[in-house]
Amino acid sequence: MHVLLLAITALAVATEPGPTLAVEDTVYTSVPEVLVRAPRVTLNEILDRVALGEARRDSLLSDQAFSFTMRLVGHVGGKREPRLLIETVDRVYRKKPDRVRAVRLREYRYKEKQRESVQAEFNAGMSEEIVNFAFRPEARRDYTYSIADRAVVGHHVIYQIDFEPRSKLAFDKPHGRVWVDTNDFVIVREELHFDRSPAPLFLKDIDRVVVERGRVDGFWVLQRVLVRMRMTLPIPTIGKSFDLSLMYDDYALNRGIDDALFDGEPRAEGR
């Protein structure tokens, strides 16, 4: 039957060339309206719940291990080919309240002659302040908030909330947007922008900052921080514009890391 149909179609195409119209097959339907009587959640309630959700998330984490990659790519956004300048990979172990150990796994530098090692410092805190800095209870006096959008995604309601510093003189505070999963009231993504450079003398602007979280073992954890910056003057090797990325992979959460792993390491600040 199918072969016959194909043969007829091929014959028709061969004998009558030209445009054809598809048969309209859209199904129309309607559903009865549902009157929702529940009061709409206010912005303040959402902010309270986000603060609680973030605090709850932090309280449920006792230890974590992850692979941390820091990458610096120069000459981005221009005519030249972007160039990887630095890549370091560390395996980081953290345990509350103040234990941290980082093991360097890889280090690449474009200029091998550079003697100074590139180091990232880790603290013992797992609250991921870079994600929720504007949504901590104490930050409410520094920022204003507004609901930008809401969307139903599968079994999740995602709120997009914009935030902006109250002070226009707080040049080191960005404005931005967060995506909040209202199942856990946890921030799952964040985009930051700076209206004006924090340091105009050498930094023209911070074009874009993206912070992403992913779900691991039921927890939303930091996965990527990506920043693009433009300098006022080109820097040798780096160029005028560069990208910095911080990537967090291969999480292992709440596995009960033994204290012996941290022997010899100094106590860290927890935040």
Add this chain to the structure above:
Amino acid sequence: MTRPDALRATAARARGGAALLALALGAAWARPAAAAEPAPPDTALRQYLGGLRDSTDAYFGRAAAPLDTAGLDSALAWGLLHPDAPQRRQTTLTLVPTFRYNRADGPVYGGTLGIGRAEGAGRITGRMSWAVGPRDLLGGAAWDKRLTRGPAEWRLGVSGGRRTQIIDRERSDKTWAAIRALTTGSDSRHYMREDGFATHLERETPVWRVKVGYADELQSPLETTTTWSLTGNRADPEFNLAARFGRMREITYEVGVQLPFMPVFLQADHSTSSDAIGSDFEYRRSRFAASGDWALGRSFSIVPQVAYGRLSGEAVPQASFYLGGNRSLRSIRGSSMGGTGLGLARVDLIGHDDVLALMRVPHPDAFPIHAGAFAATGAAWGEDPFGGRTIPGVDWPNRQDWLHEAGVQILYRPGIPDSDGYVRISYAWPLGASDRPGRWMVTYSRALDLVDRIAR
């Protein structure tokens, strides 16, 4: 250690390291049993976030590329088994040459040696310098410790030695003063010598700050020893106000707070020096200040600030209040008026747009120029530390003793050392019945300069 002992120790370390490796790999790399369970029904969310992630990948390109994991497992095994591998910690030892200049000390050549970390066991800093003018060796040491507990930070500091201090406590920026004195000869600050020690304990949260301090210093006057500048101008003013000689023992309290839901900062300082704690001076010094800033659209900020100070007891110059300069009345020379009481109110209008760009004037990206304006009123009353007439008033001056001004300013914000610090070229006109002329100033100060903003 003998060779067999060393071998045994090495073997023991290797066994310990292997156990550690097993522990680390077992605890932190193994997949949990829960991972084998069916995934929760959040595929749609994963796709939603994945779409956003894809656009991020496209924007950042190579920086966002996935990590090549080849060789990482073996590198981790090696790293865990070799904990004695060379540490790549940041060096905490710093040696910095220093140079300062003022008319009391002349050129001051020296250096600072620092070791340790304030977050760890504490940072110890030693300083040594030679003041060419009085042919005096200055120096001392300090220990600073910081401790973070949740959102709060504790700071403890102890310092001691011989140093040159600015008499006007509200004008502590020696760097900008040195640049002006060296290049133009103009330096309105007055200086004194301090020998002794000071300590403080501070707790700061994102909302408030409390600080308690104690100082035991032998304070002595300094005379002008150097009047030259690089441009050939003589030091202006040429005299240096004499501090009263004596041993100052003082307890200080400071409280700062940010009001909820508005960018307003309040600060209160109180210092007490008394015979009861062995001080040669008997005074109480209190100062209150408030600063706020509000956005006017996206292009301007308005910054109102007020300050009030009272000194009771002995009116020693080194505890008095001073009027004039960038941080008070700009139409009056810095620290040129003083008293036992101070009142000040100022409002600055600060533009955020680059006026050169608006006028389509080509200029380097590094130098955006902003425009601003200001108006202020202020008074200093009580006993004059310069020996002039005593302006009547105890808690408040007479109405005719208030001075008023208005002005315009061109602003440049380099972003360092403070993100909200401006280099200002200001012109201030006296308002009201006054024979004072208008005055140009080139200064550097933060936007909210009457309070110490909470840093956290």
